[in-house]
Amino acid sequence: MRFALDETAETLRAAVADLLRNEVTPDVIRAGWPGGDHDLVDAAWGKLAALGVTGTLVAERHGGIGLDENALVPVLDEIGYSGLPVPAAETIAVAAPLTAAAGTSTALLDGELIPFGQRAQWFVLRDGDTLRLYEREALVLEPADGIDRSRLLARIVARSQRGTLLTDDLAEVERAWLRGVLGTAALLTGLARRMLDMTVAYVRRREQFGVPVGSFQAIKHALADAHVAVEFARPLGLAAGWAQANRTADAATLTSAAKIRAGDAARIVARTAIQCHGAMGYTTEYDLHLFAKRAWALAPAWGDAGCHRARIAQTIGVADG
Numbered sequence: 097m098r099f100a101l102d103e104t105a106e107t108l109r110a111a112v113a114d115l116l117r118n119e120v121t122p123d124v125i126r127a128g129w130p131g132g133d134h135d136l137v138d139a140a141w142g143k144l145a146a147l148g149v150t151g152t153l154v155a156e157r158h159g160g161i162g163l164d165e166n167a168l169v170p171v172l173d174e175i176g177y178s179g180l181p182v183p184a185a186e187t188i189a190v191a192a193p194l195t196a197a198a199g200t201s202t203a204l205l206d207g208e209l210i211p212f213g214q215r216a217q218w219f220v221l222r223d224g225d226t227l228r229l230y231e232r233e234a235l236v237l238e239p240a241d242g243i244d245r246s247r248l249l250a251r252i253v254a255r256s257q258r259g260t261l262l263t264d265d266l267a268e269v270e271r272a273w274l275r276g277v278l279g280t281a282a283l284l285t286g287l288a289r290r291m292l293d294m295t296v297a298y299v300r301r302r303e304q305f306g307v308p309v310g311s312f313q314a315i316k317h318a319l320a321d322a323h324v325a326v327e328f329a330r331p332l333g334l335a336a337g338w339a340q341a342n343r344t345a346d347a348a349t350l351t352s353a354a355k356i357r358a359g360d361a362a363r364i365v366a367r368t369a370i371q372c373h374g375a376m377g378y379t380t381e382y383d384l385h386l387f388a389k390r391a392w393a394l395a396p397a398w399g400d401a402g403c404h405r406a407r408i409a410q411t412i413g414v415a416d417g
Contacts, residue, residue, distance in 0.1 A: 101166070101167075101170055101334075102166070104163065104167065105163065105166055105167040105170060106170075108148075108149075108152070108161075108163070108167055108170075108171060109167075109170035109171060109173075109174060111147060112144065112147065112149055112171050112174045112175070113174045113177075115143055115144065115147060116140070116144075116174060116175065116177070116178035116180060117178075119139070119140040119143060120140055120178040120179060120180045122179075122383045122386060123136070124136045124137060124140060124180070125179045125180065125181055125246065125386045126246075126386070128180075128181030128182075128246035128248075129181075129245050129246045130245055130248070134215065137180065137181060137182065140180055140182075141180070141182045144175075144180075144182075148160070148161045149171055149188065150187055150188055150192055151192060152167055152168055152171055152188055152192075153165070153168060153188065153189070153192060153193040153275075154192050154193060154196055155196065158196040160192070160196075164337075164340075164341035165275065165278060165336075165337040165338070165340040165341040166334075166337050166338055166341050168188065168189055168275070168278065168279060168282070168337060169278065169282045169333050169334055169336075169337040170282075170334075171188070171282075172184055172185060172188065172189070172279045172282035172283050172286065173282045173283070173285050173286040173289070173330070173333070174286060175283060175286065176282060176283035176284060176285065176286025176287045176289075176290070176390075177286035177287070177289050177290045178286075178290075179287070179290065179386055179387050179390065181244075181246035181247065181248075181390075182212070183201065183202040183203075183211055183212040183216060184279065184283060185276055185279030185280045185282075185283055185398070186201065186202040186203040186204075186211060186212065186220075186276065186279075187201045187202065187203075188279065189275040189276055189278060189279030190203040190205070190220060190272050190273075190275055190276045190279070191203045191218065191220045193272075193275070194220055194227060194229075194262045194263065194272060195218070195220070195229060195262065201216060201217070201218040201219065201220060202216035202218075202219055202220070203219070203220040203221070203272075203276060204219070204220075204221050204222070204252075205220075205221075205222045205227070205269070205272060205273045205276060205398075206222070206273065206398070206399070208251060208252070209240050209242070209249045209250070209251055210237070210249065210250045210251070210252065211247045211248070211249060211397070212247060212248050212249075213237055213248065213249060213250025213251075213252075214237070214239055214248035214249070214250045215248055216232065217231070217232050218230070218231065218232070219231075219232070219235060220262065220272075221252075221255075221259065222269070223258070223259065225264060225266055225269065226261060226262075226263065226264040226269070227261075227262045227263050227268075227269055227272060228258060228259030228260060228261055228262060229259055229260040229262050230255065230257070230259040230260075233256075234255060234256050234257040234259060235252055235254070235255055235256070236252070236253040236254040236255075236256070237250040237251065237252060237253065238250065238251050238253055239251075242393055243389050243392050243393050244389040244390045244392070244393035244394075246386075246390070247390075247393055270348070271340070273398075274340060274347065274348060274351045275340065276398045277351050277352070277354075277355050277398045277399060277404075278333070278336055278337060278340060278351050278354065278355075280355065280358075280394055280397050280398045281329075281333050281336070281351070281354045281355040281357075281358035281359075282333050282337075282358070283390075283394055284329075284355075284358035284359055284361070284362040284391060284394050284395065285326065285329050285330050285333055285358045285361065285362070287362050287365075287387050287390055287391045287394070288322075288325070288326045288329065288358070288361045288362040288364075288365040288366075288391065289326055290387050291362075291365045291366055291369045291384065291387050291388065291391070292319070292322055292323060292326060292365050292369070294369065294383070294384055294387070295319065295322075295365075295368065295369040295372050295373065295384075296310070296319060298372070298373055298376075299315055299319070299372055302374075309372075315372055318368045318371065318372060319368065319372065321364070321368070322361075322364055322365045322368040322369075325357075325360065325361040325364045325365065326361050326365065328357060328361070329354070329357040329358045329360070329361040332350070332353055332354045332357050332358075333354045333357075333358060335350050335354070336350040336351040336353070336354040339351070348407065348411065349407075349408055349411050349412075352399070352404035352405075352407045352408050353404070353408065355398065355399060355401075355404050356401045356404050356405060359394075359395035359396075359400070359401055360401065362391035362394070362395055363391065363392070363395055365391075366387075366388040366391050366392065369384055369388065370384065370388065
């Protein structure tokens, strides 16, 4: 089966890519770290919202653009490529379609640490078998550290209210979680693409012994392997998006497979990129680390590879329980 974007999804993807290319520089990404000028990040996020991106999955009657998961994947891939530190998967893939709103939100359907919880105003949280919406004032939060500090993690200390019920339909709770998985996989493939492009550009201009280091056979082979990893991950993400949009029986399995592939690809590319950059690659002040740290943080988010392999194994009957 060949997966390709329809005209509407491709137009949105191209518009997002153009906007991010113009708006998101390494300085903007660094502004998202603690102590940075968050207004720079908010300005870029606001322009994405004005383009309609945060309402990708929100129905037109509620002010969104009424698309489905086929459009979600390429949009989040481009946001991942840009490195913009915003709750893209949490807002666009999870919170907005549940709340029928496109404001800045975050979501935690599994685990303990809330991404971007230090700044979000609205929170979609799991409460047993339900999903509930909380205002910031209804939660007691404490900051938490992470490998990518631009994700502004927070931990819930207490909830002063139960929140507004969004759904108690277990199938809808599962679909919301799967959208978060899918969105995170797309962000990872975008990050992998960016690190690969940065590295190819670097080895073309960096010279040793009078020739570009990219002409060395070892570098060519390493980057070829990284490229293959990305190219295997991207169509699997599109397949998972199509399966979710069409509510197919294998949507959960394809989504788990996409997350595994995307996480593996991002790790492979990050490692290869750092090695190909040599000593420069190990310098945390270098721009490459803005993307590598994001990849390392997102690979285990919304279920790590072990979690998703277990889900697939259970589905195909090779695991207990």
